[in-house]
Amino acid sequence: MPSVKRSLVLFVLVFVTTTLLVLTGSAVVRAEMAPISDEAILGRREPIVLESLLARYTYFAQDGSGYQSKAGPPGGPGSEWLHVHEPQVEVVFRQGDRIRHRLWLPIDIVTAASPVTKPDAVSAASRYNQAVALDWTTSYRATRAVTLSLREGVHVERMFRSYVLGLSASFASENEDRTFTVGVSQTNDWFDVYDVTGRRHGHANRSTSGVSFALSQVLSPTTIGELNYGLTVQAGELGNTWGGVPTNTGDRDSESYPGRRLRHALVGRLAQFLPWNGAARVFGRFYDDTYGIVAFTMELELLQRLSRAIYVRASYRAHVQSGATFYTTRTTPGTSPATADSDLQELGARTLGAKIAFDIPTGNTFLGARTTHLDVAYERYFRTNDLHVDVISCAVGFRF
Amino acid sequence: MKRLVLCSIFAIQLSCVGGVGPARRAKLADPMMQFSEDSLETHRKQKLESTREGAAGGDGAAAGGGCACQ
């Protein structure tokens, strides 16, 4: 009997132990069985996902002279000394799988020589001019091949407002080697009219309508090319209204422009990866417009990767253009159109530049960013008609 | 003109070797191979040119010339 009792006790013990072991075991197994639900694997579906954040600061220091500037003697060229501080911020975020937004905020703080002189047509109170813009582009990936984009922008200065609306559609080939993009845009400017003596004459409008076609093509695993044609029609007041033209009587008259301008630009780009972990980029552009300006621009950039995270760039750009048919530095008073804007003169321009960029993998350890970007660039721009600009730019960015 | 024809023939021959496809774009994905490394840099370059050259713009970029915006 005692043996029966002992067996019973033993049975109970074994049963309890086994049950406990099974329960514990299954709990262990359950613990190892990580959930396989959509949320457990893909994470919680966030309505907005930050993709990248980039901030850039650029400083432009310009010096030279031009006949449009009033910072000089009547009949002679005036100073075009100018400094610009330009911070910019760009935020890119995704909304769901198909929608992507880009928000861009540039701010310009301009210090110029011309407005300081009297009559102070541009700036009644200050030699400084601030401008701020907000630009929002939304892209919708309708299918794997088709992407539609909508761009809205507003630009505000003390005496200037500008609104832009753009639409574009991109079509990719089945293997995504070729992309064709067509875009239209409409910009409306609204600004105060000041004459050359600084007197205000209400407001003026300017309309800029553009259509562009771009074809990009992957040519080989190391080569990509792009062709772009753009047609722009401008109408309304096309000058700044307060610019001066020296007259043959030794005085200064107001500039005046045609009421319409048609512009054609054809651009070709080619990028080639080089065997020594470098790249070459070539840019060519032909331009023609109804002001009588014909221009040609060529740019060559050579890039070299120094390590996985660092590359450097050297660039050279050359630009030649003929002058507008109504460019003059000695006009007869009352002649229209007439301009002394040195931008519209026959000129040549060269730009030399260098840049170093860092793309540092931070593996989500720094502000949750996968990559942190830093770059510093310097450029010197010089024009044959007495103008040069030094440009310093630096950026910090995060890719999430 | 002769050079142009030769160039075109060479280009066509080059291009007809077959498609590349997205899986062979390791080199093309390098930031060095982007025509514009970032859009803020593109803007600063366009700004420099469009306010100093009457022939800038017209190709989707800001139109310049005849305007004293800096």
Place this chain on the structure above:
Amino acid sequence: MRGRLPLLALRTLGALAALAALASCGARPTSGAACPIGTTIPPLELSSIDGRRLRVRDEVAGKPALIALWATWCDPCVRELDALDRLALAAAPRGGVVVGVSVGEDEETVRAFLTRRPVAFVDVLDPSLAFARALDLVSLPAVVVLDREGRVVYAGETLDRAALTAFRAALGVRE
């Protein structure tokens, strides 16, 4: 200068015409379409990132599998790695397997990347795209789900809800 410009213009147009010719002929279509449902994966021998020679077909034999094609330079692919890790850990005790296929890149590049960012699944190298092409997959990222018999039951672009649903069905588990 005006006299020189037409010549320059002609040269530019010539160069651009050449580029246009290039662009017009460039892409003989290589299919970007996903591989057909019901096909089996090729018996190709590839190198794994840990130095083994293996056949993906043997690696997944008798197990439901999810194969993810990716590359270190492909942003959407890299963004998926966390989810693939979680899926590999969740699938293993349920008898399933996740295999990564590094497409179009050499061993050194992939190894350097995986040293910085290790993954929880087996990764094999397909530098010549032989495996990807055999499955008619040339887009990245790409995801294929296989049943226990090694047949393709789902093919898509990314590891999304549809891919997960197909993989769960192959595993015989419900959410």
